[in-house]
Amino acid sequence: MKYLEEYRNADLVHKILDEIHRITTRPWTIMEICGGQTHSILRHGLDQLLPPQITLVHGPGCPVCVTPLELIDKAIAIASRPEVIFCSYGDMLRVPGSEKDLFRVKAEGGDVRVVYSPLDAVKIAQQNPDRMVVFFAIGFETTAPPNAMAVYQAKQMGLENFAVLVSHVTVPPAIVAILESPYNQVQGFLAAGHVCTVMGYWEYEPLAERYHVPIVVTGFEPLDIARGVLKVIRQLEEGRAEVENAYARSVRREGNQAAQRIIREVFEPCDRNWRGIGLIPKSGYRLREPYAFYDAERRFADLHEIVTQESPLCIAGEVLQGHKKPPDCPAFGTTCTPRTPLGAPMVSAEGACAAYYRYGRHHPPSSQNPS
Amino acid sequence: MCLGVPGKIVEVWDNAFMRMGKVDFGGVTREVSLAYVPEAQVGDYVIVHVGFAISVLNEEEAQETLALLAEMGQLEEELGIGAEGGADEVPGGIP
Numbered sequence: 017m018k019y020l021e022e023y024r025n026a027d028l029v030h031k032i033l034d035e036i037h038r039i040t041t042r043p044w045t046i047m048e049i050c051g052g053q054t055h056s057i058l059r060h061g062l063d064q065l066l067p068p069q070i071t072l073v074h075g076p077g078c079p080v081c082v083t084p085l086e087l088i089d090k091a092i093a094i095a096s097r098p099e100v101i102f103c104s105y106g107d108m109l110r111v112p113g114s115e116k117d118l119f120r121v122k123a124e125g126g127d128v129r130v131v132y133s134p135l136d137a138v139k140i141a142q143q144n145p146d147r148m149v150v151f152f153a154i155g156f157e158t159t160a161p162p163n164a165m166a167v168y169q170a171k172q173m174g175l176e177n178f179a180v181l182v183s184h185v186t187v188p189p190a191i192v193a194i195l196e197s198p199y200n201q202v203q204g205f206l207a208a209g210h211v212c213t214v215m216g217y218w219e220y221e222p223l224a225e226r227y228h229v230p231i232v233v234t235g236f237e238p239l240d241i242a243r244g245v246l247k248v249i250r251q252l253e254e255g256r257a258e259v260e261n262a263y264a265r266s267v268r269r270e271g272n273q274a275a276q277r278i279i280r281e282v283f284e285p286c287d288r289n290w291r292g293i294g295l296i297p298k299s300g301y302r303l304r305e306p307y308a309f310y311d312a313e314r315r316f317a318d319l320h321e322i323v324t325q326e327s328p329l330c331i332a333g334e335v336l337q338g339h340k341k342p343p344d345c346p347a348f349g350t351t352c353t354p355r356t357p358l359g360a361p362m363v364s365a366e367g368a369c370a371a372y373y374r375y376g377r378h379h380p381p382s383s384q385n386p387s
Numbered sequence: 388m389c390l391g392v393p394g395k396i397v398e399v400w401d402n403a404f405m406r407m408g409k410v411d412f413g414g415v416t417r418e419v420s421l422a423y424v425p426e427a428q429v430g431d432y433v434i435v436h437v438g439f440a441i442s443v444l445n446e447e448e449a450q451e452t453l454a455l456l457a458e459m460g461q462l463e464e465e466l467g468i469g470a471e472g473g474a475d476e477v478p479g480g481i482p
């Protein structure tokens with residue numbers, strides 16, 4: 017497949033890794049923001065091929081992981097109503113709420129449906145005029161344009177039996193929160209290629225300058241990631257802190273204007289709670305007033321009294337901010353496994369705990385046995 | 388959800404709301420919205436997320452990235468490392 021195989025070319029990746037080995041003189045800690053990149057790194061063993069001085073820590077870029085518990089519990093309460101058809105991306109179904117997950121709601125007779133695209137949910141609403149269809153609109157900037165389009169289209173069609181439960185988050189405020197944490201160890205970032213495909217990377221330029229931190233826009237294949245790491249290490253070794261684009265086949269500085277237009281039309285920035293991390297100012301989107309009719313939180317306003325209860329064992333917040341790695345969690349691989357997840361990062365296809373479990377990184381890096 | 392993979396547009400049409408396309412992901416085809424890539428044509432490669440194309444891949448830039456191979460080869464020559472041999476000897480984790 018074009019644009020895929022050539023970016024998995026092992027010889028080429030090894031050449032870049034050799035160059036990284038050659039230029040690295042000191043310990044450096046780099047964070048990849050995106051959970052998709054975390055999985056690619058572990059799947060291809062890049063973490064084990066880098067010089068031992070380089071530590072990759074994993075960022076908060078897993079939409080399923082950071083969706084706050086109170087919204088999962090709201091989703092569960094809404095999905096349990098007999099008049100509701102609840103539509104969600106598949107990953108959300110097994111994310112533990114305070115008492116149960118959406119999968120359990122489905123098993124108990126709730127009409128919970130997995131959709132591939134938010135437009136599928138709109139279609140279901142059209143086909144079921146006597147039911148209320150609620151779509152769980154989660155995600156980063158990448159899924160914001162599709163989710164915005166679903167709401168926009170529903171309004172154009174005058175669909176009344178459709179609403180979205182919005183839990184949108186955005187990357188730049190999270191980078192600021194990570195850098196301003198007193199526990200921060202991150203010295204350079206791999207920025208998420210597809211978030212930047214939508215938003216561009218101009219927003220990162222003042223951050224690189226203000227915090228003196230290199231930020232390299234990076235794709236998802238082994239070659240892309242190796243190249244992103246090389247560019248960050250080069251900057252760190254030379255004392256530079258700039259934004260570079262290592263994913264130019266998809267990303268332009270200004271991003272995708274058409275996609276940004278619909279985000280601005282439908283959403284506005286708001287403060288957002290990140291699961292395990294807490295409130296980050298202006299780090300999310302909510303529906304603008306003209307689209308408030310489609311806001312499931314308003315349509316189901318009686319749900320506001322939900323009390324949430326997080327597993328006391330889960331250290332997902334520290335994992336998501338790069339302070340700790342999954343094997344540092346006492347529950348990892350014992351009480352918390354993909355079959356019995358205690359926290360969202362063990363569920364999601366983009367969660368760091370699931371990636372460590374799946375690719376056999378069961379011990380902290382110092383004592384890691386290659387498997 | 389965020390692992391958008393590249394696919395090739397094999398068909399384009401308009402529905403009541405937007406431009407749509409059929410995209411081939413190495414044998415599996417899906418209907419996707421082309422609302423955010425108005426410039427996309429049949430034969431273009433696009434990155435797709437949850438049913439929407441978010442970018443048309445830029446052939447020139449892709450070639451430039453791959454030309455890195457040559458660039459790195461040159462570098463190795465300068466350093467006196469065998470341009471071909473060296474890389475193969477590194478123990479691998481990459482398939």
Ligand code: SF4
Nearest residue numbers: 330331345352359369
């Ligand atoms: S291993 Fe499980 S309990 Fe521990 S941080 Fe990850 S998701 Fe939470």
